[in-house]
Amino acid sequence: MSVKPEAASALFAGPFALATLSAPEGPAFPALVTPDARVRDLRVAFDDPQLTTRTLLESWDTALPRLRALAGTADGDLQPLADFRVHAPVEPRQVFQSGANYRQHVIDLHVAHRAPGDERPEAERRAEAAEIMDRRAAEDLPYVFIGLPSAVTGPYDDVVLPAWAEKPDWELELAAVIGRPAHRVSVEEALDHVAGYTIANDLTDRATVFRRDMPQIGSDWLRSKNAPGFTPLGPWIVPTASIADPGDLRLTLKLNGEKMQDESTKDMIFDVARMVSYASQTARLLPGDLVLTGSPAGNGMHWGRLLRDGDVMDATITGLGAQRTRCVAEAAR
Structure with a gap:
């Protein structure tokens, strides 16, 4: 299914956003996209036929003032957004994913993933999970792991559910897009390295999260999260200056029109700055890289209803627009 950009209820906050179109x-x-759904080809504006969104981010300090100036100029170069296909806004080299970063979500998962033989009452298991979250916050230890860029797809593209995925689930997330290289940056410096924000839906096959053959080695994120198309991204990158507070945004995901996730980033255990800083202590974050910041409560495991062929997911985050993706079952092999 190809969904036109008009499907979004609102485009974005601020005077412009970045997109990748065709x-x-x-x-x-x-492309530079305006709030009234018009676009400007930045290859022409920057006089660079090889320009990509990622190379634009690689020169973010000099590109940003030019983009601001272009956003204030209305001329014949602008074309209707509806004439173009919207792709994922950037091709990252690295994807840093975060787990267990929304307090209520982690408590729900802790209860849902009851270990065999654990017959304790739900209230006791919830209290245990809350204690774990408090300890993690006090010790300042976010949980970050690596995703594959090949899992990224566009905001209106179909999502193919692999035949082997028994329990595919949704996970709406705020994604920070790196604009300046970051290595061992402090929490106070971290947001200076973020160019903007976008929407990510970090799909997960719950059946393959844990290795049943070798439970002692823990999670299998390759298998559970990195099938092609398992990270719908976009539609836009909205610059940081247009988002007043990334710690106070509303994330909403609807499945076939029914609201499933509806939470504020206030429920994060670790905010964007802490996530970026933490990832940078080990890795060198590069322009165009994504830092996904975790998903709130309300996924399929919570509702006892996982993704199926024909499902349509509508996802929105305050100021970042909306994405719509339809699930298509892969033919059994």
Whole structure:
């Protein structure tokens, strides 16, 4: 299913956003998008036929003032957004994913993933999970792991559910997009390295999260999270200046029109700055990289209802627009 950009209830906050678009028969290109749904080809504006959104981010300090100036200029170069296909806004080199970062979500998962033989009452297991969250926050230890760029797909593309995925689930997340290289940056410096924010849906096959053959080695994120198309991204990158407080945004995901996730980033255990800083203590974050910040309560495990062929997910985050993806079952092999 190809969903036109008009499906979004609102485009984004601020005077402009960045997108990667293509005409029906043309290559993808970086574009400036205006709030009234018009676009400017940045290859022309920057006089660079090879320009991509990622190379734009690699020169973010000099590109940002030019983008602001272009956003204030209305001329004949602007074209209707509806004439173009919307792709994932950037091709990252690295994807840093976060687990267990929304307090209520982690408590729900802790209860849902009851260990065999654990017959304790739900209230006791919830209290145990809350204690674990308090300890993690006090010790300042976010949980970050690596995703594959090949899992990224566009915000209106179909999501293929692999035949082997027994329990595919949704996980709406705020994603920070790196604009300046970051290595061993402090929490206070971290947001200076973020160019903007976008929407990510970090799909997970719950059946393969844990290795049943070798439970002592823990999680299998390759198998459970990195099938092609398991990270719908976008539609836009909204610059940081247009988002007043990333710690106070509303994330909402609807499945076939029914609200499933509806939470504020206030419920995060570790905010965006802490996530970026923590990842940078080990890795060197590069322009265009994504730092996914975890998903709130309300996924399929909570509702006892996982993704199926034909399901449509509508996801929104305050100021970042909306994405819509339809699930398509892979033919059994």
